[in-house]
Amino acid sequence: xxxxxxxxxxxxxxxxxxxxxxxxxxxxxxxxxxxxxxxxxxxxxxxxxxxxxxxxxxxxxxxxxxxxxxxxxxxxxxxxxxxxxxxxxxxxxxxxxxxxxxxxxx
Amino acid sequence: xxxxxxxxxxxxxxxxxxxxxxxxxxxxxxxxxxxxxxxxxxxxxxxxxxxxxxxxxxxxxxxxxxxxxxxxxxxxxxxxxxxxxxxxxxxxxxxxxxxxxxxxxxxxxxxxxxxxxxxxxxxxxxxxxxxxxxxxxxxxxxxxxxxxxxxxxxxxxxxxxxxxxxxxxxxxxxxxxxxxxxxxxxxxxxxxxxxxxxxxxxxxxxxxxxxxxxxxxxxxxxxxxxxxxxxxxxxxxxxxxxxxxxxxxxxxxxxxxxxxxxxxxxxxxxxxxxxxxxxxxxxxxxxxxxxxxxxxxxxxxxxxxxxxxxxxxxxxxxxxxxxxxxxxxxxxxxxxxxxxxxxxxxxxxxxxxxxxxxxxxxxxxxxxxxxxxxxxxxxxxxxxxxxxxxxxxxxxxxxxxxxxxxxxxxxxxxxxxxxxxxxxxxxxxxxxxxxxxxxxxxxxxxxxxxxxxxxx
Numbered sequence: 001x002x003x004x005x006x007x008x009x010x011x012x013x014x015x016x017x018x019x020x021x022x023x024x025x026x027x028x029x030x031x032x033x034x035x036x037x038x039x040x041x042x043x044x045x046x047x048x049x050x051x052x053x054x055x056x057x058x059x060x061x062x063x064x065x066x067x068x069x070x071x072x073x074x075x076x077x078x079x080x081x082x083x084x085x086x087x088x089x090x091x092x093x094x095x096x097x098x099x100x101x102x103x104x105x106x
Numbered sequence: 107x108x109x110x111x112x113x114x115x116x117x118x119x120x121x122x123x124x125x126x127x128x129x130x131x132x133x134x135x136x137x138x139x140x141x142x143x144x145x146x147x148x149x150x151x152x153x154x155x156x157x158x159x160x161x162x163x164x165x166x167x168x169x170x171x172x173x174x175x176x177x178x179x180x181x182x183x184x185x186x187x188x189x190x191x192x193x194x195x196x197x198x199x200x201x202x203x204x205x206x207x208x209x210x211x212x213x214x215x216x217x218x219x220x221x222x223x224x225x226x227x228x229x230x231x232x233x234x235x236x237x238x239x240x241x242x243x244x245x246x247x248x249x250x251x252x253x254x255x256x257x258x259x260x261x262x263x264x265x266x267x268x269x270x271x272x273x274x275x276x277x278x279x280x281x282x283x284x285x286x287x288x289x290x291x292x293x294x295x296x297x298x299x300x301x302x303x304x305x306x307x308x309x310x311x312x313x314x315x316x317x318x319x320x321x322x323x324x325x326x327x328x329x330x331x332x333x334x335x336x337x338x339x340x341x342x343x344x345x346x347x348x349x350x351x352x353x354x355x356x357x358x359x360x361x362x363x364x365x366x367x368x369x370x371x372x373x374x375x376x377x378x379x380x381x382x383x384x385x386x387x388x389x390x391x392x393x394x395x396x397x398x399x400x401x402x403x404x405x406x407x408x409x410x411x412x413x414x415x416x417x418x419x420x421x422x423x424x425x426x427x428x429x430x431x432x433x434x435x436x437x438x439x440x441x442x443x444x445x446x447x448x449x450x451x452x453x454x455x456x457x458x459x460x461x462x463x464x465x466x467x468x469x470x471x472x473x474x475x476x477x478x479x480x481x482x483x484x485x486x487x488x489x490x491x492x493x494x495x496x497x498x499x500x501x502x503x504x505x506x507x508x509x510x511x512x513x514x515x516x517x518x519x520x521x522x523x524x525x526x527x528x529x530x531x532x533x534x535x536x537x538x539x540x541x542x543x544x545x546x547x548x549x550x551x552x553x554x555x556x557x558x559x560x561x562x
Contacts, residue, residue, distance in 0.1 A: 014274075014296070021267060028260055037256060044263035048270045055274040063279055070221055071266060074228045078259050081235050085251045088242040098256070101249040104323040 005057050013054035020047035032099040034086050038079055045075045107157040107164060109147040109172055110212050116140070117205035124198035132201055133187035137180055144176045160218040160280050167414055168216035170561045171346045174422050175215075177547075178339045179208045181429045181540050182331065185436065188534035189331045200240065204335070207233035211343040215350060220269045220279040227265065227311070227347070231258045234340060238328040250327025257310065257320040265307030271300030272355070285354050301355045308351065311344040312400045315374040322381075325393035330439055333389050334432035337396045338425040345403045349417055353410050367407050368498050374401030375505040382512045388435055388445045391512055392428070395471060398509060399424050402502060405486055409493035415562040416485045419551070422558055423470060423478030426548040430467035433541035434460045440533045447516055452525030461520045463541040468513040470548055473506045478552035485555070 020043055027040025049068045056064025090096055116139045123132050147169060154165040183204055190197050210229030217223040235258060239251020273279055275297035276287045287293065306317070313321035325333045356363065378398030385391040403424075406417040435445060437460055443449035454461040470477030483506060487499045551558050 010274075017267075017270075021263075024263070025260075028256065034252075041256075041259050041263060044260075045266060048263070048266045051267075051270050052273070055270065058274070059277040061277055064273060067221055067224075067269075067273070067279065070225060074225065074232075074262075077232055078228065078235075078255075078262070081232050082255045082259065085235065085239040085248065085255055088239065089248045089252055092243070092245045092248055098252065101252055103246055103249055104253075104327050 005054070010054065010058050013051060017047045017051035017054075020044075020050070032097050034089075034096040034098050037098065038082055038086075041082075042075065042079065045071060107155075107162050107216075108150065109143055109164075110162065110209055110216070112143045112146070113140075113176075113205055113209040113212060116143070117202040117209065120198050120202040120205060129194065129197060132198055133183060136183050136201055136205065140176050140180050140183070144173055147172065156218055160282060161222050162213070162216050163218035163281075164216055166562055167350065167418075168212075170418055170558075171215040171342075171421075172212045174418070174425065175208060175211045175339060175343065178342070178425055178429060179204060181433075181544055182335050182339065184536060185331055185334075185433060185540050188440075188536050189329075189436065196240075200237070203233045203236055207237075207335075207339075211339065214343055214347045217350075218281050220273070220281065220284075223281075223347070223351070224266065224269060228262060230340065230343060231262060231311075234258070234332075234336060237332040237335065238324060240332065241329045246327040247329060248327075250324045253320055254324045254328075257324075261307045261310035261317075264303050264310070268300045268303030268305075268307060271296040271303065273300075275300060281354050285357070288355065289357050304351060304355070305348070308344060308348040309370070312341060312348060312403070313397050314370055314400050314404060315377045315397070318374065318377065318397045318400075321397055322385075322390050322393040325396075326387055326390045330389065330432065330436045330445070333393075334429065334436070337392060337432070338428040341396055341400065342421040342425045345400065345417070345421055349406060349410070349414070352407050353414075356410075359408075359410065364408065364495075367404060368495060371401050371404040371408075371498055372501045374398065374404060375501060376401075379505050379508045379512075382509070385512070386446050386448075388447060388450070388516065391447075391516070392431065392435075395509065395512070396428075398505060399471070401505075402483065402486065405490050405495075405498055405502065408495050408498065409489050413486075413489055415559040416482070416489055418562055419478070419555060419558045420482040420486055422551060423482040423548060426544045426551070427467040427470040427477070427479055430463050430541045430544040430548065431471070433537045433544065434464040434467075437533055437537040437541070440537070447519050448523075450516060450519045451523040452520070454521040456525070459538060460541065463538075463545050464520065465517050466545050467541075467548070468517060470545075470552070472510045472513045476549065476552055478548045478555075481552055481555045485559075 024040045024044030028037055031037055049071055052064045052068050120132055151169055156163045183201055186201055190200050207230055210226045213222055213226030235251055235255045238254045239248055241247035275294045276284050278284050310317040375398045378394045382391050382394035406413045438449055439445055470479035473480045473483040487502055490499050
């Protein structure tokens with residue numbers, strides 16, 4: 001395991017995680033469909049989880065992998081709440097386009 | 107540690123009380139329980155202690171802020187009894203979510219490990235997403251919940267990435283170990299990047315410029331009691347956590363960081379105040395006022411080693427004034443009106459007590475003597491001058507003067523404008539009690555500042 005990490009290099013893991021994270025960020029900023037925005041948030045969190053596991057191997061330390069469980073549990077709870085809010089939005093305005101949520105301004 | 111467990115346990119007790127048909131007693135049980143927890147945690151405090159391999163570190167800082175959060179929660183939950191009476195079946199859910207939120211808040215100021223910090227901030231945020239969207243038949247509340255959820259989880263992602271990079275650089279989640287390593291040289295470049303990302307995520311949470319744009323929308327759309335929670339409890343929690351993180355992760359503030367804090371602090375104050383000047387909705391106005399107060403609190407980061415007591419005093423003064431102001435706003439909106447400034451016309455004649463409380467709390471936020479807000483600003487300013495940042499203080503003083511402009515708009519509406527509509531909805535007495543208690547506490551700590559500053 002350690003050899004693979006040495007061959008690939010920790011930097012490449014960081015680059016990969018940063019690319020995935022940026023894809024998530026741009027998804028949140030530019031997509032208007034709420035489901036796709038939720039998926040983008042998941043990509044952001046999972047990019048970090050990937051990096052946690054890579055760092056965990058890099059440091060030969062299990063703590064990083066344990067943290068991933070916490071962050072996965074938290075992400076699941078977060079999306080459950082987000083989907084519940086989305087359902088009530090859909091019932092009220094009949095659309096999941098977050099661009100249509102423009103009642104609050106000033 | 108026991109504080110955290112007891113609060114979470116109290117939340118479960120509230121859920122159980124619903125099952126065994128004790129709905130009427132939920133609010134008294136919760137308030138009594140929180141008071142007991144408050145007394146217990148002060149009695150059992152003997153110096154700095156750490157629990158579960160440094161997961162939780164209890165010290166004076168965490169104890170003082172936890173007590174402030176518990177006091178604020180008591181006020182908010184006491185108002186909840188009347189506020190949610192139209193939704194009797196969901197009543198216990200609302201109260202227990204508030205208690206779980208409080209446990210997240212306590213975890214956020216007493217963490218000794220990044221895992222605990224992350225779990226605390228998520229427990230707090232997820233509870234707030236639910237509460238912000240809790241009026242589910244109302245489109246505005248839905249929109250508020252959705253916006254808060256999107257921006258909040260976006261910020262959580264950034265914080266998580268920051269934690270990951272700090273872990274990658276140091277190999278620890280344990281905050282004292284990270285602190286020890288960060289003083290030596292030779293950390294990879296990921297470490298400062300990680301710290302910056304955590305700080306940026308926290309700036310999102312306290313709604314500082316340039317990450318403030320979500321706050322007014324969310325505050326306006328959410329139910330009034332939830333807005334009160336967000337603008338007092340959640341803001342104070344986030345500021346305290348930001349302070350704790352910064353004092354543990356940024357050992358020496360280099361010149362660039364100082365400049366950055368100065369700029370963000372000044373811009374946050376100024377943008378918040380000038381946007382507040384043109385608002386007609388009171389909740390929205392107080393949201394911008396909260397943004398400008400976040401700017402004042404950011405000032406504390408400049409003299410980070412010695413400022414804890416003053417920051418605590420400032421947050422307590424701001425939060426108590428906020429609770430009093432929102433109690434009056436909820437009172438007015440419960441009597442069948444909306445939250446525009448015109449709804450407050452003639453309140454000075456119809457209900458002199460509530461008008462006086464609102465006036466006092468706004469004066470405290472503006473920083474007029476006798477009220478705690480003045481001494482809070484005074485101490486923070488003099489500390490910042492002593493640290494050598496005169497320019498921030500000049501902007502702070504100018505902004506305090508500007509802020510009087512919009513606070514007085516509301517005060518003038520109450521006392522000088524006439525109101526011809528007559529509606530006499532009976533409004534529960536609890537709002538008056540909470541408003542008066544909060545403002546009395548505010549004046550007490552204003553007259554005796556060392557009651558609070560000696561705690562830290």
